[in-house]
Amino acid sequence: MLILNHLWIIPLLPLLGAAANGLFGAKWKNRVVSAVALSATGLSFLAVLELFREILEKHPAQPWVQSYFTWIAAGTFRAGFDLQVDHLTLVMLLVVTGVGWLIHIYATGYMAHEGGYYRFFSYLNLFMFFMLILVLAANYVLLFVGWEGVGLASYLLIGFYFLKKSASDAGKKAFIVNRIGDFGFMLGMLLLFRTFGTLDINTLSGMAKDVATEPLGQIGILTASCLLLFMGATGKSAQVPLYVWLPDAMEGPTPVSALIHAATMVTAGVYVVARSSFLFTHAPTAMLVVAIVGAVTAFFAATIGLVQTDIKKVLAYSTVSQLGYMFLACGVGAFSAGIFHLMTHAFFKALLFLAAGSVIHAMGGEQDMRRMGGLAGKIRWTWFTMLLGTLAIAGAPFFSGFFSKDAILFAAFRNETAGRLLYALGLGSALLTSFYMFRLMFLTFHGAPRFDQHHVRVHESPRSMLAPLVVLAVLSLAGGWLAAPAMLGQGPDHFAEFLKPVFETAAAESAPGHAALASGGEAAAHSLELTLAGVAVFTALIGFVVAFWFYLRRPQLPEKIAAGAPGAYRVLSNKYFVDELYAAVIVRPLVWISKSVLWQSLDARGIDGAVNGVADGANALGDRLRRVHSGNTRSYAVWVVIGALVVIAVIFWPQLRTAAGVAR
Amino acid sequence: MTLPLLMFFLLAALAVAGAVSLILARHPIRSALSLIVVMVALAGLYLLLGAEFVAMVQIIVYAGAIMVLFVLVIMLLNAGEEERTNLSRLAGPPGLLLAGALAAFLVTAAARSGQFIAAGGSEAPSGAVSTRALSGLLFREFVFPFELTSFLILVAILGALVLAQRENS
Amino acid sequence: MVPTSYYIILSAVLFGLGIVAFVFKRNVITVFMSIELMLNAVNLAFVAFSRALGRLDGQVFVLFVIVVAAAEAAVGLGIIILIARQRQSLNVERANLLKF
Numbered sequence: 025m026l027i028l029n030h031l032w033i034i035p036l037l038p039l040l041g042a043a044a045n046g047l048f049g050a051k052w053k054n055r056v057v058s059a060v061a062l063s064a065t066g067l068s069f070l071a072v073l074e075l076f077r078e079i080l081e082k083h084p085a086q087p088w089v090q091s092y093f094t095w096i097a098a099g100t101f102r103a104g105f106d107l108q109v110d111h112l113t114l115v116m117l118l119v120v121t122g123v124g125w126l127i128h129i130y131a132t133g134y135m136a137h138e139g140g141y142y143r144f145f146s147y148l149n150l151f152m153f154f155m156l157i158l159v160l161a162a163n164y165v166l167l168f169v170g171w172e173g174v175g176l177a178s179y180l181l182i183g184f185y186f187l188k189k190s191a192s193d194a195g196k197k198a199f200i201v202n203r204i205g206d207f208g209f210m211l212g213m214l215l216l217f218r219t220f221g222t223l224d225i226n227t228l229s230g231m232a233k234d235v236a237t238e239p240l241g242q243i244g245i246l247t248a249s250c251l252l253l254f255m256g257a258t259g260k261s262a263q264v265p266l267y268v269w270l271p272d273a274m275e276g277p278t279p280v281s282a283l284i285h286a287a288t289m290v291t292a293g294v295y296v297v298a299r300s301s302f303l304f305t306h307a308p309t310a311m312l313v314v315a316i317v318g319a320v321t322a323f324f325a326a327t328i329g330l331v332q333t334d335i336k337k338v339l340a341y342s343t344v345s346q347l348g349y350m351f352l353a354c355g356v357g358a359f360s361a362g363i364f365h366l367m368t369h370a371f372f373k374a375l376l377f378l379a380a381g382s383v384i385h386a387m388g389g390e391q392d393m394r395r396m397g398g399l400a401g402k403i404r405w406t407w408f409t410m411l412l413g414t415l416a417i418a419g420a421p422f423f424s425g426f427f428s429k430d431a432i433l434f435a436a437f438r439n440e441t442a443g444r445l446l447y448a449l450g451l452g453s454a455l456l457t458s459f460y461m462f463r464l465m466f467l468t469f470h471g472a473p474r475f476d477q478h479h480v481r482v483h484e485s486p487r488s489m490l491a492p493l494v495v496l497a498v499l500s501l502a503g504g505w506l507a508a509p510a511m512l513g514q515g516p517d518h519f520a521e522f523l524k525p526v527f528e529t530a531a532a533e534s535a536p537g538h539a540a541l542a543s544g545g546e547a548a549a550h551s552l553e554l555t556l557a558g559v560a561v562f563t564a565l566i567g568f569v570v571a572f573w574f575y576l577r578r579p580q581l582p583e584k585i586a587a588g589a590p591g592a593y594r595v596l597s598n599k600y601f602v603d604e605l606y607a608a609v610i611v612r613p614l615v616w617i618s619k620s621v622l623w624q625s626l627d628a629r630g631i632d633g634a635v636n637g638v639a640d641g642a643n644a645l646g647d648r649l650r651r652v653h654s655g656n657t658r659s660y661a662v663w664v665v666i667g668a669l670v671v672i673a674v675i676f677w678p679q680l681r682t683a684a685g686v687a688r
Numbered sequence: 689m690t691l692p693l694l695m696f697f698l699l700a701a702l703a704v705a706g707a708v709s710l711i712l713a714r715h716p717i718r719s720a721l722s723l724i725v726v727m728v729a730l731a732g733l734y735l736l737l738g739a740e741f742v743a744m745v746q747i748i749v750y751a752g753a754i755m756v757l758f759v760l761v762i763m764l765l766n767a768g769e770e771e772r773t774n775l776s777r778l779a780g781p782p783g784l785l786l787a788g789a790l791a792a793f794l795v796t797a798a799a800r801s802g803q804f805i806a807a808g809g810s811e812a813p814s815g816a817v818s819t820r821a822l823s824g825l826l827f828r829e830f831v832f833p834f835e836l837t838s839f840l841i842l843v844a845i846l847g848a849l850v851l852a853q854r855e856n857s
Numbered sequence: 858m859v860p861t862s863y864y865i866i867l868s869a870v871l872f873g874l875g876i877v878a879f880v881f882k883r884n885v886i887t888v889f890m891s892i893e894l895m896l897n898a899v900n901l902a903f904v905a906f907s908r909a910l911g912r913l914d915g916q917v918f919v920l921f922v923i924v925v926a927a928a929e930a931a932v933g934l935g936i937i938i939l940i941a942r943q944r945q946s947l948n949v950e951r952a953n954l955l956k957f
Contacts, residue, residue: 655954656950657888657949657950658880658881658949658950661879661880661888662786662880665786665790665876665879665880666786668790669786669789669790669793672790672793673793676793676796692859693859696859696863696864700863700867703867703871704867704870704871704874707870707871707874707875707878707894708874710874710878710887710890710891710894711874711877711878711881711882716884716886716887716890716947719882719884719887719890720886720890723890723893723894726871726894726897727897730897730900730901733864733867733901733904734901734904736859737864737904737905737907737908738908739904739907739908739916739919741916742900742904742916742919742920745920745923746900746923749923749924749927750893750897750923750926750927753927754893754926754927754930757930757931757934758886758889758890758893758930758934761886761934761937761938762886764938765886765937765938765941765947767884767886767947784877786876788873790872790873790876791869791870791872791873818913821913822913822916822917825913825914825917826917826920830917830921833921837921837924837925840924840925840928841924841927841928843928844927844928844929844931844932845931847931847932847935848931848932848935851932851935851936851938851939852935
């Protein structure tokens with residue numbers, strides 16, 4: 025029961041690593057810094073494994089909560105440093121520490137020649153700490169601490185090359201856009217506190233059982249708080265309309281993109297929605313909004329990814345799109361499918377980013393795919409692992425992505441309210457995903473080299489970078505097999521079973537979909553699932569074929585199409601001008617207001633004027649009053665008399681009044 | 689018009705005349721002498737009020753010592769006639785007005801305060817008794833302020849000595 | 858008997874005259890004497906009230922006032938002598954070093 029009784033070990037280790045590297049790392053050799061960082065994360069991962077074993081063996085009460093100390097106690101509000109573990113937490117912990125550790129290993133190779141090595145690992149460990157706090161938190165307040173903390177770490181890491189203006193701008197953009205979402209999150213928390221009097225997740229879960237489900241179309245308290253929490257999730261998980269920071273975040277080093285902007289931080293929003301499933305299932309309107317936003321984002325981002333030329337940007341938009349899938353799943357009530365996709369996505373997206381980093385490293389820093397090509401033979405390991413990742417994301421059968429994506433599409437299809445639309449968007453996104461991912465593969469690795477082979481010496485990455493790639497590739501392939509038995513009709517979906525206790529209420533009450541299951545019987549549902557799976561595989565195949573045709577057989581074709589539809593091409597490659605729209609509508613007016621109104625008028629003239637005015641007034645008054653000190657004794661005498669008069673008048677006032685009254 | 693009342697008006701008129709003379713006199717020695725007249729008149733008024741001891745003290749100490757001191761200083765400093773007082777612009781009219789107002793206040797207040805004070809007063813107690821009673825009061829209830837005043841006089845003596853010293857050094 | 862308020866009125870008049878003298882006279886010794894006049898006026902009021910209330914406290918206070926006036930006169934005149942020697946003048950208006 026070691027870890028169960030000492031849950032704090034898990035987040036503490038990375039915090040110590042961050043502190044050690046941050047305070048002393050500047051004087052240490054790279055080897056020492058790596059050792060500290062890797063052992064901090066690695067030990068944390070081992071602790072999680074041990075925790076997993078203990079939970080499976082001991083079956084403690086679910087969820088298992090450890091309260092360490094009371095952080096805030098104000099009136100009736102109490103928030104403690106409470107950590108909890110249930111099966112959902114375990115899944116998240118395994119993903120965060122496991123994938124996180126692999127990426128740490130990769131980073132030791134990738135960042136080997138960079139300045140600020142110790143700083144990088146300090147920030148990376150700091151991020152791990154906050155992410156673990158987020159995942160382990162048993163109340164929304166502590167969760168929010170982790171939420172904000174990962175935002176901070178993201179800002180620090182995106183702007184790691186802070187001397188580069190685009191990088192520091194991207195860091196600021198990420199933080200500020202996140203803040204907008206956080207505002208919604210805080211309002212949601214406040215609303216929950218106001219309604220229920222507590223922000224402890226388990227207490228709320230118990231209370232929520234007694235609350236009536238709000239009907240679709242009505243926005244009651246629960247729906248409002250869910251929508252507000254979701255607003256925070258849109259910021260952190262880069263959904264429409266707050267996704268704009270993620271593509272810019274590619275300014276950070278590639279391991280950062282892999283860890284934070286693919287596998288862990290951006291999934292925090294999905295985690296929060298899943299964790300709050302007991303609230304969402306009582307607010308169908310909110311769930312519908314989540315599903316629609318997710319589906320729309322998935323499609324929208326995929327369209328942008330079609331024409332991007334920077335390898336990391338393609339992956340960034342792909343991340344936004346896949347996150348949309350996860351929200352789609354949660355929105356239709358398939359919370360475990362959403363978490364399942366979260367896990368598989370962590371595997372293959374981290375793999376894809378790390379492999380892209382390997383390509384960039386091999387190309388000596390080149391990130392534009394138009395200047396790549398023909399690399400397959402030269403960097404075989406990178407190519408092969410990236411291929412596996414691509415197959416996974418496209419949904420090739422038996423790869424992890426296949427199982428998770430199909431679970432989502434299946435659940436979407438059966439949604440009573442908007443099933444057809446959601447399914448159409450989901451399927452369309454799958455088609456586009458397959459297309460642009462294979463486009464990426466073909467442009468990068470195949471065809472004739474489009475760069476100067478004399479100047480760029482393509483070399484394979486060191487083992488420290490390749491080993492994580494291999495591990496992740498294996499996971500991308502096999503990670504979905506937990507759910508395989510269900511699909512093949514040979515047994516239960518182990519993953520869903522594992523998460524069942526967490527989403528029990530959710531599964532029971534998410535009426536849409538399960539009615540179909542109940543009525544049609546299992547066999548009918550199962551054959552529908554297989555049919556849909558087949559359709560998905562078919563669309564993925566179409567995407568592959570088209571990409572093959574466009575980029576290998578007829579390389580001039582894409583340019584001709586782009587030339588033929590210049591307007592559409594411009595819109596897509598400029599990301600629908602969303603950034604420009606925001607800048608014009610939001611940023612510029614705000615800056616103008618800050619400058620002209622608040623700064624110049626209010627602050628400079630108003631407040632400074634008032635303060636200076638008081639000083640000037642005191643000055644003027646003093647100037648007038650000093651004339652009393654004339655040095656003329658007799659005038660002093662007059663003042664004395666005046667004073668005496670005033671005092672006497674005050675004392676005799678009542679009698680004088682009666683005197684006046686009588687005299688009249 | 690009873691005798692006491694007549695006496696009062698005489699003495700009062702004398703006092704006021706002395707005060708006015710103090711104001712109008714140009715030579716300070718005349719002002720000093722006017723003030724002595726005022727004090728003597730007041731001593732008479734004290735006698736009228738049955739405060740014999742106070743009246744005696746007034747004559748002996750106030751008129752007899754303090755005013756002598758004033759006269760001494762005036763002669764020592766050879767204070768001459770004062771210049772013609774032209775009412776200064778600052779203090780002139782307002783000053784007169786103020787003094788008048790002050791006086792008016794006080795007079796009205798005094799007139800109005802009839803309800804507090806029994807019209808007239810009780811018969812003056814016999815002389816011996818009143819002085820004895822006064823001394824009893826002074827040395828019993830007011831012994832502390834009495835000692836303080838002796839201390840005050842000591843301080844004044846020392847102060848005068850110090851001031852006198854300074855001119856020699 | 859003489860009504861007490863008569864004494865008070867007389868006291869008030871004398872006090873007012875004292876103030877007039879205080880404000881308008883230029884010789885510093887005369888100003889000092891006007892202060893003494895004011896004190897005397899107040900003494901009169903004290904004694905009158907003492908008589909009216911039948912208590913002797915007023916007279917005791919008068920004694921104290923006289924003592925204090927004596928002390929004040931002694932020290933004050935000492936100071937005046939010094940200032941007069943310094944400035945060669947007894948004009949109150951000449952002592953205006955406290956001017957702003």
